[in-house]
Amino acid sequence: MTYVIHGATGAQGAPVVAALAAAGKPVTALTRNPDAVVDGARVVAADYSSTEELTEAYRGANGVFVHLPMVSEEDRQTYARNIIAAVRAARPARVVLSTSGAPTDPDTGGAAAMLASGLADSGVSHAVIAPTFYLENLLMPFVVDTVRERGVLPYPIRADFPVSWASHLDIADAAVALFDRSDVTGVVSVGQYPAITGPDLAKAFGARFGQNVDFEPIAPEQFRTSIAPLIGEGPAADVAGLYTAMSTLPDRSIAPENSAQKLLDITPRTTSQWLADIGL
Template sequence: MNTQVNGTIAVFGATGQQGGAVVDALLDRGARVRALVRDPESGRAQALAARGVELAAIRIDDPASLADALATVEAFHFMTPEANSLDEVEAEIRVGTALVDAAVAAHVPHVVFNSVFGADQETGVPHHDSKHWIEEHLGKSGLRATMVRPAAFMEGFASVMAPSLEHGKIVLRLPLAEDVAVKMISVRDIGRIAAAVLLDTADAPGGAIDLVADELTGPQIAAAFGARAGLPARYEALPLTVLPSELDRAMFRQFAQAAEHPADLAVVRAIEPATLDLAEWIRAIGWTVPTNAVAP
């Protein structure tokens, strides 16, 4: 393991969910953080500044502004905007490529890319393969690089994949067969593990870490919410056709394929022993029974 980093760490995407979690974890550890932002006057950027984060204004189409923002930093964490269309996939690749090239120009000692589970190979999922191509570009850059590859976010179960209360039962519906084990991790823990890698307090053998904190089937996920509610629970598998786009359908097909390859959960807990499993995350967020119940 290397000597812990004491200099400034740059973060691109600091005003977003995952990048914000990385900033939170770095600040908790007393690190100096520089956020690369497009609009330093935005509310989210100013909120970071109020917490002691240095702001560096950048333009993705201006290589000089990117290289200047990365000057003198000891490490750089970046993620790329999630793509929701094929045009956005191409834009994501352009952003990732520009950031890698800027890190090369600025001679950044260590770059950590917030990728996605399975991005070590092409999957046929366009907005996952975009990260694979960025990983390849980073790997050819000559930089010391680490890929952190999160699985599905537990936070999805508090929003788009949230269970419902129907006739006195907790009901979870997903477009996955009931024997498919979903790999997952909380956004908080993505930030904590990335921070440990950036600060060189954690090793990443082979230059990459798959971030998986729990691995549960649909019925097991439903049961975890039911246990929290003190109510019976059931799971219903839906067809892929319920999803609104081909990108979404491709992603859920990839979830099913990924289930065939068990994850080594011990790798993540060796870095962050307090990593949450799903039941712990449900308690940590204070999840309560939905109020939009279907009456008995």
């Protein structure tokens, strides 16, 4: 029996592997590279595009942590269908899905919503972690380098737009807790509450860097141009579209009634705590 972690060498999966290994749990790290070395884990090569490989990896597992990679929406929907089929065939004891900030409302028709709905219909014990924005987005070179060089934190949201930011470390804490808390099902929102604004982020960065930092709202199109070299043109356009759609909303705050704070007694890191934890 083991805990199977998707993207085990990536930004989301690696902290989950580390947290489980630190707790003495047996871990299977899923990766497309069979030669990868992951501390504290057995490495298994499995691809989202292969239902057979996923089924074999999931069979007999205590838990599976899954999230969809940042690829085209068409590929994400294919991967979601494959994961659902593998879960139904292998019947792992528990599945924890991170939406990575994507909507879970079935009416959206998105891959994350499809995956959440498929898990709900599978009959397998599961929970869905729903973050809003990741603090790690602020580590992209065009953001953090601008903070250092100009004392400006650029991001594609309004200055008065409150967000319940969360880190990948917070997601790992919630995932590990949810593996042990089979009584908690459905959606668990993970993020700072009350939500904070862009100027609040800038203030935390300024305190950490010992300089004045101002927040600068930028257009989603400028964000797209900046992230395209990192994630590709198609995914970058999808991300920019999400920020454009969000520009009409009042906020991206979690609801306290289904928060990790209430359901799991876990309080996500403040921005200052996160900056200290990652040693920036």
